[in-house]
Amino acid sequence: MADTLERTSPLQPWAPQFARLPNSVAIVEEPFVTMVDLRVGPFGSGAVAAAELLGVELPTAASTYAKNADTTVIWLCTDEWLVTGTALVGPELEARLREAVAPHDGAAVDVSGQRTTLRLRGPHSRDVLAKGCALDLHPRAFGEGTAAQTMVGQAGVILLAVTETGDDYRILVRSSFARYLGRLAARRDGGVHTRTDGDLMYPDGRLTCQCR
């Protein structure tokens, strides 16, 4: 059979629900992002080789990320980064990174399927996050270039501040927690009322987010 399988992202069934949210808290899934876990010594030749390949320096300051047009390199710990992008598919980026760092005792593993990305935008996005996240998200503490591994509700996430103004975030969440997080984020919107049975209702009585 020559036909190809259709790809489905973890939050694809949620797109209509997200589309109904107001612009003050806009949520979209950014699906099918390539993610490769990179392990290499931070100050050795391996880090240099990886940076040359990616065109981005590996950030060495805790809880930060660095990026160019397509590639984002997220600091995870002293010798581990999550490299994200869309230009190459996972196996391809993994192979290239591995080739670059393996001679320097480094490792690269394609983990694209592990997480999906939620983009949270709008003037109220910080308020929405703040209800589920214990970090100080004010831009002076959590400005552009910050990448925290933290909890939003009960879900472990990697939270990226996209702008300096506290109104644009990327949330990298494990695929199996994505629906939970989507539901949580949608619930935090000021225009949505939470019913006692856990379903979400707009003031006009429309039910939303019954997709679990």
Added chain:
Amino acid sequence: MNAWHAPAVWERLLAAGRPYGITPYLAETMHVLRAEKGYPIIGQDTDGTVTPHDLGMAWAVSKKKPDFIGRRSFSRAQNPESAAQAARRVVAGRPGHPAAGGLADRRVLYGPALPPPPVLMLGHVTSSYRSAELGRTFALALVKAGQSRIGETLHVPVDGALVPVEVTGSVLVDPEGARRDG
């Protein structure tokens, strides 16, 4: 396979199997299925006192190895290969009682009436389920000399009453293996 393709593969598998009655099943179903075949869960149907002989699984222990941890207790004279003398055996009951799906941990007793204390126990139920295949409830139990009691009726207390159970062989579904072998 890429994880993003998983839903598409899942849909195709279900579609391909639909004419044959394909159905997804989860862990709870697997628990029932294994119990119907008399497969014990080590730790649920056994504790540290249960020997391979008790399980009817002495055959699985190598007799070629000169030594192994547990060899002394394995070769005790009290662990006879003879089924009739076995100290305890996993046996399957035939409770047929609507409440008997929740029999686990209940005592297995002799008679239809509760004798004055101390009540002599023959063993205890380790797992119990309702079987769709059998159309009734059933249970696994560790019963003293269980293998020699097949066909006997014993009793298990359920909600204050004693419920009769029949001792059977431990394989309840397709004991001949005819279905497995096609």
